[in-house]
Amino acid sequence: MATAAEVAKLAERPEAQRQTTEFRAARPQIVGPDTPQSPYPILLSGPVQQGFGRGGKELGCPTANLPDDSITPMSSVCEPGVYYGYAQVLPPKDANWDEKHCIVHPMVMSLGWNPFYKNERLTAEIHVMHEFDADFYGYDLKAVVLGYIRPELDYTSREALIEDIETDKRVALNSLARPSYQEYSKAI
Ligand SMILES: Cc1cc2nc3c(=O)[nH]c(=O)nc-3n(C[C@H](O)[C@H](O)[C@H](O)COP(=O)(O)O)c2cc1C
Numbered sequence: 417m418a419t420a421a422e423v424a425k426l427a428e429r430p431e432a433q434r435q436t437t438e439f440r441a442a443r444p445q446i447v448g449p450d451t452p453q454s455p456y457p458i459l460l461s462g463p464v465q466q467g468f469g470r471g472g473k474e475l476g477c478p479t480a481n482l483p484d485d486s487i488t489p490m491s492s493v494c495e496p497g498v499y500y501g502y503a504q505v506l507p508p509k510d511a512n513w514d515e516k517h518c519i520v521h522p523m524v525m526s527l528g529w530n531p532f533y534k535n536e537r538l539t540a541e542i543h544v545m546h547e548f549d550a551d552f553y554g555y556d557l558k559a560v561v562l563g564y565i566r567p568e569l570d571y572t573s574r575e576a577l578i579e580d581i582e583t584d585k586r587v588a589l590n591s592l593a594r595p596s597y598q599e600y601s602k603a604i
Pocket of ligand 1: 470475477525529568569
């Protein structure tokens with residue numbers, strides 16, 4: 417399978433698989449081995465950038481975008497797809513953020529071109545599974561990627577994409593509940 421960086425160099429990207437009811441019915445509720453295996457853990461960090469803003473508004477799933485140069489450690493070894501791990505927002509000293517927002521939280525992320533929205537550029541978007549009170553654009557985000565969930569897919573409806581993202585969150589939480597993954601929740 418080609419890495420995201422290799423796919424980015426192709427003149428034309430391969431067409432994404434269309435989501436089907438068979439694919440959904442066959443989705444496992446827990447993924448990956450009991451202990452993270454190479455190339456995981458992959459560490460990423462960078463200041464949060466603004467995406468198109470559709471994640472929060474249209475999908476009920478706000479995402480933090482990482483700058484292009486900070487995703488190389490992942491795009492050079494991973495194929496496009498949906499991944500799970502942990503993330504932590506590091507607010508600037510004067511931000512006066514409650515401690516509950518600054519701890520390590522579980523995350524799901526999408527690495528790719530979002531076929532449903534036909535993005536032109538490769539993006540790494542992280543959905544931190546925590547209710548934040550406010551946006552955190554410009555704040556530093558650290559993430560540790562611990563495993564792969566599924567390929568990125570194309571969809572005929574927004575509702576189907578939303579349903580799959582909800583499943584991704586459950587799969588991520590189930591997969592992170594194993595002891596050797598929990599180790600990474602203490603510090604990134
Ligand atoms: C866990 C997760 C899985 C996703 N899976 C897909 C996918 O399979 N196909 C797709 O086109 N977009 C997928 N997306 C990306 C959404 O399309 C993306 O977050 C949305 O375009 C919002 O981006 P924006 O905030 O830059 O507008 C996924 C996002 C997340 C967080």
